[in-house]
Amino acid sequence: MSTPSWHAEHWARLQARRQRDALPHALLLCGPRGLGKREFLRRFVRGLLCQHPQEGDACGACRSCLLFDAGTHPDYVALSYGLRKDGVQRQDIVVDQIRELSARLATASQFGGWQIASIDPADAMNTAAANALLKTLEEPASQTMLILLADAPWRMPATIRSRCQCIDFQLPRYEPSVAWLQQVGVQDAEMALAAASGNPGLARIWAEEGSLAQRQDVRKDLTALASGRGDAMAMSKRWLDDAPEQRLWFAAQAVADEMRARATAQSAPLSSTLDGEALMAWYEAANRTREALRGPLRGDLLLLELLGRWR
Structure with a gap:
């Protein structure tokens, strides 16, 4: 390496x-x-x-x-x-x-x-x-x-x-991060780096584990919930069974993109009906939930509460 x-x-x-x-x-x-x-x-x-x-x-x-x-x-x-x-x-x-x-x-x-x-x-x-x-x-x-x-x-x-x-150890600049990811064989290094919020090491880990597909899955889930088509309970169980902390990372990232899109009058990718203040509150709640999953509280209930608030 x-x-x-x-x-x-x-x-x-x-x-x-x-x-x-x-x-x-x-x-x-x-x-x-x-x-x-x-x-x-x-x-x-x-x-x-x-x-x-x-x-x-x-x-x-x-x-x-x-x-x-x-x-x-x-x-x-x-x-x-x-x-x-x-x-x-x-x-x-x-x-x-x-x-x-x-x-x-x-x-x-x-x-x-x-x-x-x-x-x-x-x-x-x-x-x-x-x-x-x-x-x-x-x-x-x-x-x-x-x-x-x-x-x-x-x-x-x-x-x-x-x-x-x-x-x-702080996040390096964009150009050397992309160059390093390409050097170690990560396909679509720019997309992987964006998924990892600029962390090249995390981008490499997720690319090697095949975890980047979860990023799109999470966005589809949140879009479905926002439109009333998703089942929050079934979704919370599915998230809990498959890398819940990582899914919450992607969820918070998706909501941040939603807020940026609204701020620049672009089409909001998640089509959420929550207002700006509620979106920020949900973003913060997603990060708190990711931390709480390390503790003694039941993960399924934590995720159900969070996803219920999104719907």
Whole structure:
């Protein structure tokens, strides 16, 4: 996979700090999903642990690289969702995981270099876990680095964010995004980029998964509901069974297009009878519903309420 052009500035800045022996003890890699934060993390950690790095990149042949590629490097630990006692994956990162991680970072490096740990997604830490991590951030051991990854960093406490060097991955400009999508083989790169609201990584993921067809399905559903031909209950069940968060993304995007069309006196694509204020309220409700689907509330009822309001 080619390295995205929007990584270059972040990479150069980190390598300059490495040459000055001024790397931070805590990094926060944040930004929208799909921009390659995890690939950036892997490349950076692999090069940092490598015994013979070349301009920050790993050689790929030393013992450290071989261990890292095998997932058995003793000086690197990756923390994510754990399992409950019944074997079901948790939906958050809990305090016991952070305490175990802190104890690991307090030990000496087996290779005599960095001890590195990553937490992904860091915005999934519950309150107790975040409080436990704060102590580790305030009192870092020598030659240790903690790297947090978050698609939604605003869910993390400000006390955590303020103690990390932030690397914020932002949406790149249109031209390099289209060029990169074409380079990695995405057909109709411009349409895919529009569907992903300018996020090239998300556009690539959806194109590879065949998910872009859902964009048209969602618009057809909303148009049918607006004209009284659709069944909100059947539609909510169908959405819930097939990528509901993604469908809500496309729904909000379609309503935004509807509002723009009205503002420029063009034909409204969804033919909604809602006025401008109601359209904005529905757009905001769709985004709130997408967030609420992560919680304990019943998804079918959330979607039914939202679609009922549209009709």
